[in-house]
Amino acid sequence: MSDLPSPPAAEALLRALRRPLRPLVRLLIRAGVTFPVCAEMLRCLYVETAAKDLSPDGRPPTDSRLTLLTGVHRKEIRRLREAAEPGDDAPPAVVTLNSQLIARWLGLPETTDEGGDPLPLSRAGFDALVAGVTTDLRPRTVLDNWIAQGIATIDHDERIRLNVAAFVPREGGEARLFYLSRNLHDHVAAAAANVSAAGAPPFLERSLHYDRLSPEAAAKLEAAGRAAAQQLLVDLNRLALSLVEDEEKVPGAPTRRVNLGIYLYGEDEQA
CATH class of the missing domain: 1.10.10 (Arc Repressor Mutant, subunit A)
Structure with missing residues (x-):
């Protein structure tokens, strides 16, 4: 568990996760994904993650060890291992x-x-x-x-x-789901690393948030945020292209991936 040097208390973590999980649960329900189907996916992820990421010596943990780490019964672990399919995270x-x-x-x-x-x-x-x-x-x-x-x-x-709004994928469901998967993964991974860090948070994760705004003020803030965010992405894209061109002249395969994301969300407050 080297990537989680000081994990938060389980009870506090579960309380904190209720809110960010709610939009995903809402999306699953609207898509017709029932709880048993989601529970089976989570069971697989628990076993897969424990087997891949949480083995201290690099060797595959035993079924008993996985049961201890995940709470999944050994019979279920054997079934899941036999039925496991390799994941495909490659973008369309x-x-x-x-x-x-x-x-x-x-x-x-x-x-x-x-x-x-x-x-x-x-x-x-x-x-x-x-x-x-x-x-x-x-x-x-x-x-x-x-x-x-x-x-x-x-x-x-x-x-x-x-189209200057071409940052938004218009290719259809496949592209939108890819960005949903990648961007949510990277944001959650950054937040998890930051909350577990013993020292300074290793990743950038900041937000500007105001409440009790009038619809007019909120609209102005959102419009300014969209414009500023797009300009930031354009500027950093130029820098990235120049860095890639420079690195192509240096021997050796690149090894690091960087994803800088920006989000904007607004909603009416509950009375």
Whole structure:
């Protein structure tokens, strides 16, 4: 349990988790996922996590050890191990491609203006952008797909314009669920590491929160937050692209992943 040097008390942790779990439970209910189905998934996760992450000597723990750690009966552990399927955390191909293309469009000096906004591209410019990421798809195929999804439009001069809201996935349920999975995982992982840290929290996790705002004030704050967040992401994307280009010149495989996320939420207070 090296990643949890000083875990909080179980009772206090359970109380703290009730609120963040409630939106997920609501989503599960709306999706038709019943409690027995969710309980089976949690049972599998308990066994999988204990077997993979909580073995001090690196060797697979015995069934008895897993029962002690998880509270799952040994017969159930054997059943779950036999039925276990390898997880697949790889993003859908369409997510990877679109993210890379949008990142390059918003990050390269030749495709953005002085303020960091994306410049309209000619067909040749768009073709070159796609060719810089993949040769497996024809640029026309990508363009038709983007127009259908609202990611890009063609103006009266036949130039291709990027929708500035293209950070939001429009590819459908598969892409939205991928970002739900990745971003929630990373946020929870950062929060769990911070709350368990013996010293200074290792990850950035800050938020600005106000209550008792009028609808007009809340709308202004949300609009300013969206604009500032998008500009931050554009600036950091430019930095990331320049760092990647520099590291490509240095031998050795990269090993670290970084995900910087921003969220905004608002709701009416209960009377």
